Amino acid sequence: MASRRFSKGVTSLVLFSSLASPSFAGGLERGGYNIDQLFDTSPFSFQSGVTYVTPQRKLKDVRDTDTSTSPGGGNLNSRPNTADDTSNYTIPYIGFKAGFGDAIDCLVDYSEPFGGHTDPGLNWAGANNNIETEIKTRNYGGTCSYRFDVGPGQLRFIGGAFYQEVEGFKERLVSTVPLLVGTGNGVGRLDLEDSGWGWRAGLAYEIPEYAMRASLVYNSRVKYDNLTGTVDLTQVTAPFAPLNGAPYGRVTDVFGSAEAPDSLELKLQSGIAPDWLAFGSVKWTNWSVLQ
Template identity: 90%
Template sequence: MAARMFSRGVTSLIILSALASPSFAGGLERGGYNIDQLFDTSPFSFQSGILYVSPQRKLKDARDTQPSASTGGGNLNNRSSTADETTNYTIPYFGFKAGFADAVDCLVDYSEPFGGHSNPGLNWAGANNNIETEIKTRNYGGTCSYRFDVGPGQLRFIGGAFYQEVEGFKERLVSTAPIAFGTGNGIGRLDLEDNSWGWRAGLAYEIPEYAMRASLVYNSRVKYDNLTGTVDLTQVTGPGAPLNAAPYGRVTPVFGSAEAPDSLELKLQSGIAPDWLAFGSVKWTNWSVLQSVPFCPTSTKGVIACTSGGDTELTSLDLLYRDGWTITGGVGHKFNDQWAGAVSLTWDRGTSQGYGAQTDSWTLGVGAAFTPTEHIEWRVAGAVGVLTSGSSGVVTQNGVTFGDDVSYSFGNDLVAALSTSLKVKF
């Protein structure tokens, strides 16, 4: 009897743990991959949600370290040494889950797992490195599982595939000479896009009587082998060399290649007392696959390899990430038949290695679930965290120097988030 009462008391907490703390992982993490809806116990469910994030990363002590470069923006040390790097953003999610024959569950969903947006602007000393950069992804997934009895619980095999689209741009100040000659604003822009496929596989073991579940899920890399776009330097032109010759003053089609990272995540949860649930997770993300992404003129494709620092490289998207680790732990409690809550603490290891501002973060999250009827569940969660301090400067990798155009530092900055979702079960 106690076991059955315990099972009823924690049913609504099984999925809530995923909403207790929105992630602020390093790299280009946004919504990440989340298939928790696959474990919903109802035969059918539709879920829609949105996450709003407000990071407050502020750059300071910025210094132009290439003040004499004719195509490096010129001397920008008379501009502001501070800048607000980050912008607020939202992430939507939609998912539909269906169960068949008490053994098969399938989930189709839309998410935006990766992305990033920095916008320090034109009027800071590092405009020769970055004015604005934005990367967006759209992910359309299908995942199924098959479960069967093993011992006191059920073993579940998980598999699926997803189609992913990426697009983005970067703007930076290439030269101040056009401004002086009245022939342009000196800003260069890179636009890029591609699409590709990925897959996932995993295992889970569940003992519903104790609200116990352990899952291990691997998400593959997504290989963007056909990144295409343009480098627009129509605003960078002038009467003297080198601004009066290609590629300046024109739009150049370019190509490149990159990979969205693979990841492996272990999630654990278990009832610890009637109406109480403990949960945790450990996730590794292979952000080190994203180093410097070179872009070369399409006219050189198939003739000369497009490599970082190579002779045909026209521009690059420099990230220089290391692998990310995310560790979360928390506890949930059901207060009554309608209300449940959870609290969690998350640590994300920063992915920057002396270049960029992706440092460690610590996040405290709280979430609540309201179930007015057996068919409707509304959830809301919030989080507040600290983005730890650091600095960015010169880094040499494989004989290529990065970060020699600007240096800056940053302190401990705040980040906050709110998320909400509505689930209909039938």
């Protein structure tokens, strides 16, 4: 197979732009990073769960603005100008926490912090931009803390690392010509995958008597420096130029780089009455790394 390098900007744009546009800011956020189980007062604890989400995002008044056969894919304005853009999805979590003595707690967990799935399909006016795009991450984390008495409560130092896998694909209508001449459906597909490491560090102060806790945790970027995959244009071919030559009609190896964003989160909670707890959080995520 032929080989072609994609730069960081191209790789990020091709796969992420449909999900991280200004109108869909934070659209890649799924479960995020959550280490609340680390504060469980039990010597051992196990948690698991699945959250089911139904986004129901719709596209309306869509117009094909690039009606050229190449590279626009052909005039699609005769197709419907509305589409159901997002698919339902689940967010799983599994965690096990263990305490060691009176000062050390450790947590190992599995989560899916980032992801996104748009699936407007082939029959709409924007199919030459997106038929289906999906990104998935799998995060395997280990976090420990050391706590000691300070004033009426306890100060806790937090540190850990995580290994993160990412994979994704994008399909779009590259050309309507193959369908007209019977040589293919005109759909191209990009597949990419990689993995990387990240780390976290933070502080927390707790007064258990009042169920009060304040925590500040930073999660680092994850660099995907070896994104590899393929562009499949085997369904985009015709017996005349330009669809009768490379890269059309074949599978091409591609590679590049991208980053998952770093974040800083402040969480506060306090008991306000028996069996009542008030809590809140403020979070900053560096989505600019995807631009």
